[in-house]
Amino acid sequence: VKPPRALQPLAWTWAALLVLLFASLGSAYLPLGAFNLVAGLAIAGVKIALIARWFMHLHRAPVWSRLAALVAVCALALLAGFTVFEGATRAADPAPWQLPQQLPPARR
Amino acid sequence: MAALVIFAGFNLTFFPQYLLGYAGMPRRYHSYPEEFQVLHVLSSAGAVRAGAGLPAAARLPGLVAALRRAGGANPWQATGLEWQTRSPPPTCTTSTRRLRRPGGPTTTGRRHEHGRVSDPPHTPQPAPPRMSGEATADFGMWVFIASEILFFGPLLLTYAYGRARWPEGFAMASRHTDVLLGTLNTALLLTSSFCAAAAVAAHGARRPAWTARLLAATALLGVAFLCVKGLEYRKEWHEGLFPGPAFTLAGEGAARQGAQLFFAFYFTATGLHALHVGIGAVLMAGLAPARAARPTGCRGRRLARVAVAGLYWHFVDIVWVLLYPLIYLVGRHP
Numbered sequence: 435v436k437p438p439r440a441l442q443p444l445a446w447t448w449a450a451l452l453v454l455l456f457a458s459l460g461s462a463y464l465p466l467g468a469f470n471l472v473a474g475l476a477i478a479g480v481k482i483a484l485i486a487r488w489f490m491h492l493h494r495a496p497v498w499s500r501l502a503a504l505v506a507v508c509a510l511a512l513l514a515g516f517t518v519f520e521g522a523t524r525a526a527d528p529a530p531w532q533l534p535q536q537l538p539p540a541r542r
Numbered sequence: 543m544a545a546l547v548i549f550a551g552f553n554l555t556f557f558p559q560y561l562l563g564y565a566g567m568p569r570r571y572h573s574y575p576e577e578f579q580v581l582h583v584l585s586s587a588g589a590v591r592a593g594a595g596l597p598a599a600a601r602l603p604g605l606v607a608a609l610r611r612a613g614g615a616n617p618w619q620a621t622g623l624e625w626q627t628r629s630p631p632p633t634c635t636t637s638t639r640r641l642r643r644p645g646g647p648t649t650t651g652r653r654h655e656h657g658r659v660s661d662p663p664h665t666p667q668p669a670p671p672r673m674s675g676e677a678t679a680d681f682g683m684w685v686f687i688a689s690e691i692l693f694f695g696p697l698l699l700t701y702a703y704g705r706a707r708w709p710e711g712f713a714m715a716s717r718h719t720d721v722l723l724g725t726l727n728t729a730l731l732l733t734s735s736f737c738a739a740a741a742v743a744a745h746g747a748r749r750p751a752w753t754a755r756l757l758a759a760t761a762l763l764g765v766a767f768l769c770v771k772g773l774e775y776r777k778e779w780h781e782g783l784f785p786g787p788a789f790t791l792a793g794e795g796a797a798r799q800g801a802q803l804f805f806a807f808y809f810t811a812t813g814l815h816a817l818h819v820g821i822g823a824v825l826m827a828g829l830a831p832a833r834a835a836r837p838t839g840c841r842g843r844r845l846a847r848v849a850v851a852g853l854y855w856h857f858v859d860i861v862w863v864l865l866y867p868l869i870y871l872v873g874r875h876p
Contacts, residue, residue, distance in 0.1 A: 438749050439747075440743035440747055441743055441744070444739045445740075448733065451735075452729060455725065455732065456725075458866070458867055462874040465875055466875070470871070470872070470875060475868075478863050478866070481732075481863045482860050482863055482864070485735060485856050485860055486856075486860075489736070489852070490853055496677045496681060498681045502687070506687070506688030513695070513699075517699050517703070518703075521706075
């Protein structure tokens with residue numbers, strides 16, 4: 435029984451995703467310094483774009499669907515910005531379970 | 543009645559806590575001074591009382607259903623045409639989509655009834671905007687995915703924050719993850735995503751046997767992913783990588799703290815992701831039987847189920863694609 439013909443571009447996408455996976459794995463062992471992370475994330479970005487385009491058909495999705503995805507990404511970027519601001523202006527305290535002693539109550 | 547019980551219970555739970563806070567009680571301790579005991583017991587009693595109100599509230603849907611049955615399809619004996627149908631009205635009433643131009647003949651289905659064609663056939667008139675069943679389902683799933691983006695996004699943010707603060711700890715911890723199992727799992731999930739996309743394509747091409755096969759393959763690959771993940775968790779547990787007092791990773795001070803936070807992130811993120819994979823596998827396995835995959839029912843709904851399940855699966859895949867380099871590949875080359 436022959437598989438449907440529509441499977442062909444999907445199979446190519448799958449092959450590309452696996453190639454990218456191994457490229458990502460290989461790049462992690464190269465001495466690139468900070469660019470190890472950049473390479474890993476860039477390859478992840480390409481993989482996500484492939485999945486969104488060929489598996490999720492985001493380009494064919496109704497405009498409302500694309501808008502929903504866009505709004506989520508923008509909202510996340512906004513919240514990420516605020517988080518970075520807050521993180522940059524605070525001191526880092528260890529979590530309570532990382533230190534054995536217990537702080538005394540504020541007032542007895 | 544339920545509302546009153548829950549209202550009273552809720553206030554009894556939280557008012558003592560306001561008083562306790564005002565009295566200077568610190569939070570999240572395991573032992574407290576005696577003087578707080580009375581208010582603590584009051585608060586606990588309030589929680590029990592609020593909980594006792596919930597079974598009463600659980601009866602509400604049944605009550606609503608009974609009222610609806612008593613009302614019937616046309617409780618007011620209205621004579622208008624819009625009341626001459628079931629209640630709730632059937633959602634899927636035509637087998638083909640009809641695009642009716644205002645004032646013009648329908649473009650599909652029965653046309654030129656009674657020989658009545660009021661407009662010339664080539665009058666350019668825009669079709670009224672409407673969403674088909676497929677588009678509605680697609681939009682609904684994308685809204686859900688949007689909420690999931692905002693669910694997993696902050697997790698990745700905590701990672702970025704932690705890595706910026708404790709780069710050595712994160713790199714050291716990352717080196718202790720199992721890159722082989724991680725890569726295997728990524729390949730499994732990418733393949734399962736291919737199967738899900740292929741299932742949607744086969745479904746669109748009206749190939750029910752292939753649809754069922756591919757959906758089953760997707761679910762099986764999801765289960766395989768979970769099994770590998772379980773093996774990995776077991777290994778990490780025995781190596782003492784679970785954050786807490788028994789954390790065994792060598793290192794001092796800040797690096798050790800960072801490593802613990804890395805594994806706290808690791809178990810939270812991968813655990814939540816695994817939960818999503820499990821739900822997706824159940825969804826796919828539920829759609830896989832030929833009964834669900836055979837093209838029956840109206841077109842929109844038939845296409846929508848498989849397509850929407852596929853969208854969810856691809857999103858879960860995307861989350862893992864992001865987690866993979868962050869967890870397994872960071873700091874492989876020190």
